[in-house]
Amino acid sequence: MAAVLIAAAVPAFLLWNLYEENRQSALLDAGRTDQLSRMSQTIGELLVLTDERREQLDYLVRSILDYAPRIESISRSVQAMRQELRVIDARFPVRDSAQTTSVSTDILSQSERKRLLNDARRLIGAGDRPQAERTLELLLERWPAEPSASLMLAQLTLSRNPEDPASLKRVALLAGSALSDPALAAGAHALLGEAARNRGDTATAETEYRRAVSLAPGITAYNRALAFILCGDNRWNDAVQQFELVMQSSNGGDEEVRYRHALALAKIGESQKAADAFATLAAESPNFSGAAEKAGEIFSALGEHAESARWYRKAAATRASWQLLQSSGREELAAGNEVAAVEVLERATRLLADSKTRSRVEEEGVLHDLLVAYSRAGDKPSAARVERRLRELQPEGEVEATTLR
Secondary structure, three states: OHHHHHHHHHHHHHHHHHHHHHHHHHHHOOOOHHHHHHHHHHHHHHOOOOHHHHHHHHHHHHHHHHHOOOOOHHHHHHHHHHHHHHHHHHHOOOOOHHHHHHHHHHHHHHHHHHHHHHHHHHHHHOOOHHHHHHHHHHHHHHOOOOHHHHHHHHHHHHHHOOOOHHHHHHHHHHHHHHOOOOOOHHHHHHHHHHHHHHOOOHHHHHHHHHHHHHHOOOOHHHHHHHHHHHHHOOOHHHHHHHHHHHHOOOOOOOHHHHHHHHHHHHHOOOHHHHHHHHHHHHHHOOOOHHHHHHHHHHHHHOOOHHHHHHHHHHHHHHOOOHHHHHHHHHHHHHOOOHHHHHHHHHHHHHHHHOOOOOEHHHHHHHHHHHHHHHHHHOOHHHHHHHHHHHHHOOOOOOOOOOEOO
């Protein structure tokens, strides 16, 4: 009698795994959800099998084979389980019904926990984060030490309330409980780092992200976050190292990583590398006017005025700005390209004239550059016209710039 009991528990456990692994691909595709539910109940009951119900195991096996004809491995698995029954009958001592029931409860408990975790992941994937949070809360009420649920709930809480002090405290508690699982430790340290950064504790944030990087060196998102923290602390050399680790990865880094990497290079005095990096980024991302503007700025500092003017114009083509055009015009003048300077500065003057908040000082600055360009280009009538406008802007006794209406 007892040998039959334990013999039933083992194959039923294996059948439960088969049922879990194949319920989506085999049973649900066949539209037999109700049969699947009844089968799961039957499996639980068979864990406390008695002699007179032994025949139900064979019935269950036949049912699975009928309902899942596409699973080629089931036949072999069933034969192996039947062979195992014979071995267990011969070798194992008697186990009472209470022990067998405990095995049954543990198996079903693990299955329920796994189901809730999968439900939460599905809800997150579907965008239903509130319901995912409720599912994880339910799971943690029953299994408070479940690290995967703790980490997932910490991520959801942080994304929902990234700056709320109470939420950040809870994130720290949840992520801390996930540190017990080595497979989740890197992600838990990263969440602890992000929570610390959001509450302004950059020292703790750096420490936690460095731990995440050491545990999972292949996850460059951790290097990225660490690099941004280092930039915020003006530790540009360390930031460059972290950015370069990101850029060496398969995706090469996103636009923001490449922009900040170039900026960090400029901060540590690598001006030529910085200018080239900004120019490359601007060429590959035509709508990223900030990269083109920075390229123009650094090429100007390097004395490469024609190149600087080109990048300033490129930036202005994406983002209409009289300031960018004025900078381009000045660089053209510095490069000796007076005709190009006139054309660019005339455009800057027209854009500035359309601004309702322009100041007298701003207008004087652009007109002065345009006057120089006309004079060097030999256009005396245009130079005289601009000079008259400059005198109009400087009435006797007026000192401060005023906003034109």
